[in-house]
Amino acid sequence: MVIAHLEVSSWRGISIGAVHWYCELIVEDGTDTKYIKMVRPLTAKEVAVMNKERRERGYTGHHSVGEATEGFITEQEAIKAGIDFFSAHYKGVLFDSGHTSCSAWKKVIIWQPQFAPSVNKMNTIADIFQGFNGYECEKKNMKLVEKLDGRWYKLYVKLQKLCKTNV
Secondary structure: OEEEEEEEEEOOOOOOOOOOEEEEEEEEOOOOEEEEEOOEEOOHHHHHHHHHHHHHOOOOOOOOOOOEEOOEOOHHHHHHHHHHHHHHHOOEEEEOOOOOOOOOOOOEEEOOHHHHHHHHHHHHHHHHHHHOOHHHOOHHHHHHHHHHHHHHHHHHHHHHHHHHHOO
């Protein structure tokens, strides 16, 4: 069994004209870490627009319908692709997207039934942690936030061990 993290990103709001969302699964299988970029096929409408833009800019070559692209139109499509891929290829635990760090920001979105006690505790801690806005919290709440993050991480280590023993 594996532990995986679903990382979703976009240049929207950062780069002018950015329109896509990207999804990558980071899979820890106990001996190795795999980085798997999700892809989808280009539609006929997308290909027509892209090829027109290429011609207008003087580029040769063209895109084809069905050609793989890493860019998803919506965040939900990117997340669904990652969840579907994980579910089809792995068993274990999948953490949500959002933050690349391994902290109480992350919630578990897919897990095996035997992991439910640990996962339920982790997700409860994540809700509380996020409610305080994590390490961006008011100074008076910092000790509590640090304690929550520590408890969450201990459960994460426990999940790692459970995944190794439930191969």
